[in-house]
Amino acid sequence: MGRLVPVLFGYAAFQQLNAGCRLGLFDLLEKEGPLSAERVAEALDIERRAADVLLLGTTALGLTEVADGAYRNGPPVATAFAQGLWPVLKDIVEFQDRVSYLPAADYTESLRTGENVGIRHFPGDTRDLYTRLSGVPGLEELFYRCMHSWSALSNPVLVEGTDFTGVRRVLDVGGGDAVNAIALARAHPELRITVLDRPGALEVAERNIREAGLAERVETAAADIFTDPYPGGHDCVLFAHQLVIWSPEQNLALLRKAHQAVEPGGRVMVFNAFSDDDGAGPLYAALDNVYFTTLPFRHSTIYRWEQCEGWLREAGFTEVGRTTGTGWTPHGVVTGRRAAAP
Numbered sequence: 344m345g346r347l348v349p350v351l352f353g354y355a356a357f358q359q360l361n362a363g364c365r366l367g368l369f370d371l372l373e374k375e376g377p378l379s380a381e382r383v384a385e386a387l388d389i390e391r392r393a394a395d396v397l398l399l400g401t402t403a404l405g406l407t408e409v410a411d412g413a414y415r416n417g418p419p420v421a422t423a424f425a426q427g428l429w430p431v432l433k434d435i436v437e438f439q440d441r442v443s444y445l446p447a448a449d450y451t452e453s454l455r456t457g458e459n460v461g462i463r464h465f466p467g468d469t470r471d472l473y474t475r476l477s478g479v480p481g482l483e484e485l486f487y488r489c490m491h492s493w494s495a496l497s498n499p500v501l502v503e504g505t506d507f508t509g510v511r512r513v514l515d516v517g518g519g520d521a522v523n524a525i526a527l528a529r530a531h532p533e534l535r536i537t538v539l540d541r542p543g544a545l546e547v548a549e550r551n552i553r554e555a556g557l558a559e560r561v562e563t564a565a566a567d568i569f570t571d572p573y574p575g576g577h578d579c580v581l582f583a584h585q586l587v588i589w590s591p592e593q594n595l596a597l598l599r600k601a602h603q604a605v606e607p608g609g610r611v612m613v614f615n616a617f618s619d620d621d622g623a624g625p626l627y628a629a630l631d632n633v634y635f636t637t638l639p640f641r642h643s644t645i646y647r648w649e650q651c652e653g654w655l656r657e658a659g660f661t662e663v664g665r666t667t668g669t670g671w672t673p674h675g676v677v678t679g680r681r682a683a684a685p
């Protein structure tokens with residue numbers, strides 16, 4: 344029954360990480376560790392009792408370590424700092440704290456009703472999270488900053504692991520703040536990319552593209568991805584973190600639009616997290632599904648690889664294949680090609 348402990352106290356495990364981030368514990372230990380509990384209490388400006396409670400929590404979870412009464416960051420946190428990924432991870436923790444955490448308590452009700460009940464935490468009367476973002480001051484910025492970090496963490500499988508040979512112009516459907524478009528443009532100097540999204544997202548995207556000095560190769564187009572036509576002239580359509588939001592029927596409709604948007608020989612790429620075909624994991628996908636069930640839209644799900652591959656075939660794509668990532672998240676890319684004209 345010991346396996347119940349991290350599950351029963353799952354909410355508490357997250358709050359140990361969250362408090363360590365918000366109080367600056369991990370930044371402090373990275374800069375000045377190893378440190379005694381007394382020094383941690385002083386530096387974080389909290390009572391000694393509070394420091395003891397926090398350090399017990401983070402240490403038991405492996406986020407910090409103690410030897411001879413001195414604390415340092417544990418392996419996952421130390422690795423994130425060493426790889427330059429700590430700011431990315433901190434954004435993701437903030438996303439879980441400020442966006443995902445309270446709505447997760449609506450999971451049972453969401454399963455029971457088939458609705459994304461957690462969306463009630465964000466004002467508005469539309470049914471998907473994205474159209475509600477602009478209703479809360481600062482939420483749009485927070486969402487795109489944190490979404491940026493989720494993508495930056497997981498997109499090496501797309502940017503470095505996927506073959507773009509022969510691709511010249513990518514249409515990045517629902518491209519958000521252009522995080523993937525910018526990474527692709529940097530990695531593949533011959534690529535031009537169009538980011539298609541809601542006007543609110545594109546404000547952030549245009550700033551990022553300008554700051555990256557890529558305005559000549561990365562452009563934006565405001566459109567509704569379902570109801571507006573896709574701009575022509577692209578030989579690859581990318582859906583990044585997009586087909587996890589919608590129902591299988593909507594995904595098929597999006598893929599059919601992609602099939603029409605490219606000339607014969609053109610490609611489609613679907614980049615997001617996938618769950619295993621045997622329905623047994625991985626744990627990341629299983630737990631992330633609580634966010635997808637309670638928040639973005641009533642049908643959001645981390646689908647199995649083979650479901651996605653099936654939609655591509657049904658939409659008319661051939662040469663359907665998958666690229667699995669090598670990181671600790673279950674991200675990957677499913678690709679297909681519109682058959683070349685005979």
Ligand SMILES: C[S@@+](CC[C@H](N)C(=O)[O-])C[C@H]1O[C@@H](n2cnc3c(N)ncnc32)[C@H](O)[C@@H]1O
Pocket residue numbers: 473490491494516517518519520522523539540541544566567568569582583584585
């Ligand atoms: C989960 S985010 C992914 C953003 C980006 N592709 C990434 O991987 O970081 C989904 C994106 O789809 C956009 N989106 C959702 N519904 C849309 C619609 N109907 N029309 C245009 N964009 C939409 C959102 O604004 C958001 O940027």
